[in-house]
Amino acid sequence: MNAQFPFDNTYSTLPSQFFHKQKPATVTKAELIACNFQLAKELEIKLPSSGLELIFSGQMIPDGADPLAQVYAGHQFGYYSPQLGDGRALLLGELNTKSGRYDIQLKGSGTTPYSRSGDGLSWLGPVLREYIVSEAMHHLGIPTTRSLAAVETGDKVLRETVLPGAILTRIAKSHIRVGTFQYFAYNKDTEALEALYKYTRERHYNETKSISEFLSCVINAQSDLVTDWLSVGFIHGVMNTDNCSISGETIDYGPCAFLDNYSPSKVFSSIDTHGRYAYSAQADVIVWNMAQLANALLPIVNNDEDVLNKFKNLVHEMPNQIRSLWLKKFGKKIGISKTKPSDYKLISNFLNGLASRNEDFTISFRKLTEEPEYLKSIDPDWFKTWKNRISGEPDPTSIMAKANPNLIPRNHQIELAITAALNSDFDLFHRLNKALKSPYEKTLEYSDLEAIPTEEEEVFKTFCGT
Numbered sequence: 412m413n414a415q416f417p418f419d420n421t422y423s424t425l426p427s428q429f430f431h432k433q434k435p436a437t438v439t440k441a442e443l444i445a446c447n448f449q450l451a452k453e454l455e456i457k458l459p460s461s462g463l464e465l466i467f468s469g470q471m472i473p474d475g476a477d478p479l480a481q482v483y484a485g486h487q488f489g490y491y492s493p494q495l496g497d498g499r500a501l502l503l504g505e506l507n508t509k510s511g512r513y514d515i516q517l518k519g520s521g522t523t524p525y526s527r528s529g530d531g532l533s534w535l536g537p538v539l540r541e542y543i544v545s546e547a548m549h550h551l552g553i554p555t556t557r558s559l560a561a562v563e564t565g566d567k568v569l570r571e572t573v574l575p576g577a578i579l580t581r582i583a584k585s586h587i588r589v590g591t592f593q594y595f596a597y598n599k600d601t602e603a604l605e606a607l608y609k610y611t612r613e614r615h616y617n618e619t620k621s622i623s624e625f626l627s628c629v630i631n632a633q634s635d636l637v638t639d640w641l642s643v644g645f646i647h648g649v650m651n652t653d654n655c656s657i658s659g660e661t662i663d664y665g666p667c668a669f670l671d672n673y674s675p676s677k678v679f680s681s682i683d684t685h686g687r688y689a690y691s692a693q694a695d696v697i698v699w700n701m702a703q704l705a706n707a708l709l710p711i712v713n714n715d716e717d718v719l720n721k722f723k724n725l726v727h728e729m730p731n732q733i734r735s736l737w738l739k740k741f742g743k744k745i746g747i748s749k750t751k752p753s754d755y756k757l758i759s760n761f762l763n764g765l766a767s768r769n770e771d772f773t774i775s776f777r778k779l780t781e782e783p784e785y786l787k788s789i790d791p792d793w794f795k796t797w798k799n800r801i802s803g804e805p806d807p808t809s810i811m812a813k814a815n816p817n818l819i820p821r822n823h824q825i826e827l828a829i830t831a832a833l834n835s836d837f838d839l840f841h842r843l844n845k846a847l848k849s850p851y852e853k854t855l856e857y858s859d860l861e862a863i864p865t866e867e868e869e870v871f872k873t874f875c876g877t
Contacts, residue, residue, distance in 0.1 A: 414466055415457040416515070418475030419507035422585075425610060426603055430479040435469025435501055436521025436531065438576070440565030443467065444837060445542065445844070447559050450582065454515075454559075455508045467560035467580045469501070469520045476503045480523035484597055485590030485653025486703060488687055493597050495590060495653050496525025499532060502586060512614065514586050515559065519578040534574040535563065536829045537875070539840055541579055541664040543828065547820040547847040548661055553639045554632075555661040557582040575833065584660055587611050589700055590653035592707035601710045608711060615658050622708060623721035630701050630725055630732075632659025637697045638736040641690070642744065643816060644670035644772040648680035648873060650688045650696045652703050666873035669819045671863055673765040673772040679822070679873040694737070698729045743814035744776050745797065746807025757793075757800060764790050771863050773819050780811035816850040818860055822870035 423430065441464040451458055458466075465471040472478065480497035487495075500518045518541075519533025538561050548555040564576035587607075595604040612619055616628040636659050640647065647654070648666035656662040666680035675691035683689070688696060705722045712718045734755075741758045742750035765775050768789070778785060786794040801807040820843065828839040846857040864870070 414459055414462075414471075414473045416473045416475060416504070417455045417506050417508055418473070418477075418504045419512070420475075420477045420504045421512075421610070421614075422481070422502065422505065422514075423477045423479055425606060428482070428600065428603055429607070430481050430502075431524045432477070432479045433501070433523065434472065434478055435517055438468050438470060438564035438566055438578075440563075441465055441468035441470060441578075442563045442565065444539075444561040444563060444577070444832075445558075445841070447546070447557070450557055450559055453508075453510065454506050454513060454582065456506070463560065464562050467517070468562045468564060468578050469503075469517050473503070478503055478517075480525055481586055481591070482525060482594060483588050483590040483653055484594035485588065485651050486593075486700075487651045487653070488683070488685075491593075491597075492653075494525065494594065495527075497523055497586075498526040498529050499523075500581075506582075511584065514581075514583045516581045516583065516586060517578055518581055519564075519576065530568065532564075532566070532568045532576050533578060534568040534570060535577040535832055536574070537665070538577040538579045539829050539832055540667075540825055541581070543825055543840070543843055543847070544664045544667055544820050545581075545661070546844060547850065548645075550848050551643055551816055551819075551850050553643070553645075553661060554636055554659055556656075583656070583662065584658035585611075585614060585656070586662070587614075587657045588653050588662075589655040589657065589704045589707070590651075591657075592704060593652060596707040596710055599710070604707075605711050608708065611657055621718075622712065623718050623725070626701075626705060626708065626722060627725055629657055629659070629704060630729060633697050633701060634729060634733050634736055635659065636661065637693050638733060638740055640693060641737060642740040642814070643819060644673070644690070646670065646677065646679055646688070646690050647693065648678075648683065648688055649875065650693060650700065652700050655697075655700045655704075657704075665875040668822045668870065668873045670772040671821065671869070672769050673762060673775070675762075675766065679870070681872045681874050694730070694733045698726065698733070701729060702726050740814070743810050745779065746801045746804055746811045748804060748810055754800070757796060760793055761797075764793060773816060774861070774863065776811070776815040777817055780808060780815050813851065817853045818847055818850045818857060820847055821860070821864065822873065823864035823868040824860060826870055827868070 443464040478501045482496040501520045503515045506513045522531035542558040542561050545555050545558050560580040562578050566576040567573050568576045612625050619625045654663040668679035677690045678686050738750045831839045
């Protein structure tokens with residue numbers, strides 16, 4: 412049986428300056444590492460019983476696919492790059508399913524016109540990292556791109572050393588980014604910018620009737636997303652505007668990481684030398700990113716003062732919007748169903764206590780859920796205030812249990828899985844993926860995955876892999 416994908420490609424009907432069409436590079440020997448069969452079923456993909464490694468390495472192009480590399484620009488660590496684009500990825504096409512339209516993309520599939528002296532390849536580590544973390548994020552209930560498959564290519568990739576090559580098959584609502592809008596705005600291609608706006612609005616926010624409503628929807632999605640990240644201790648690591656999806660999904664898992672010990676200024680990314688994308692800075696960065704989107708839309712606003720004022724107000728209101736969402740989500744983490752402004756201090760004091768005691772973020776909130784009495788001796792004043800605050804809640808434990816995961820993809824566990832995979836042992840990788848499908852459940856089988864890293868295991872830096 413041949414593979415059957417419900418392709419219905421629309422991005423390729425946009426003007427030619429939006430992309431470059433080409434086929435994936437040839438690989439030496441493709442071998443399947445993992446296939447997300449449940450996701451394939453949800454996407455209405457019918458997969459054959461053999462040959463999956465050829466499909467997901469780009470050696471066998473499914474009927475209806477129309478491979479292309481998308482162009483975009485972006486601010487990288489605050490500095491504008493006028494042309495970026497898919498330098499190591501190809502959009503195979505779009506899947507039109509009952510649950511919606513999704514892009515299917517190969518990452519690590521060879522050079523494109525946008526590679527900028529890069530080799531267009533991925534090595535095994537970043538592929539496994541994105542597979543694990545993106546799927547974990549999905550099961551945590553956070554909007555994200557998904558991982559459909561991972562394959563080894565049999566080729567060598569040169570980074571600091573020679574490493575095995577791999578390709579990830581990624582699923583997304585789309586790969587349209589803030590940087591996509593910036594590209595056409597910067598090039599003063601107003602006609603293309605207008606086409607992009609109309610296409611994106613129809614694809615993602617077709618209920619909107621104006622450009623200011625469109626911007627508002629993107630802002631709402633991004634504010635919700637970033638506060639979701641904060642609520643689970645996630646650090647994206649590289650929140651450049653080219654890594655900011657218009658659909659509101661988490662995209663581009665490069666030097667990402669989850670907090671172990673709580674520290675608001677924590678940075679893992681090896682390239683974030685000034686802490687621009689530190690844990691607590693992410694709320695400010697998304698406001699900045701949305702301001703860049705607003706700026707990129709200006710050429711099609713035609714100096715309409717009413718629209719300009721709406722844009723300005725939407726961006727200026729974002730810090731309050733984010734603070735409100737943060738309060739709501741962190742309120743649930745301490746058992747409060749409906750928060751009020753005074754709860755901000757209660758939550759902040761709890762976090763400050765974690766920081767001063769150098770305690771683990773995930774374990775501390777889970778411990779508060781399951782055995783809060785431990786705080787009586789550690790922080791009796793906070794404990795008393797908290798008990799009084801939740802006294803009116805009918806079931807605070809249930810609220811907390813749904814908001815505080817038991818398992819997260821811890822940095823050291825991901826590194827252990829990658830190290831084992833470099834020796835052709837994928838057992839840890841598969842075990843992590845299986846465990847992280849139920850992050851809010853507590854099971855004896857995966858109790859070891861709850862643990863904080865030892866001093867020898869602790870990860871201090873994460874890397875892009877490009």
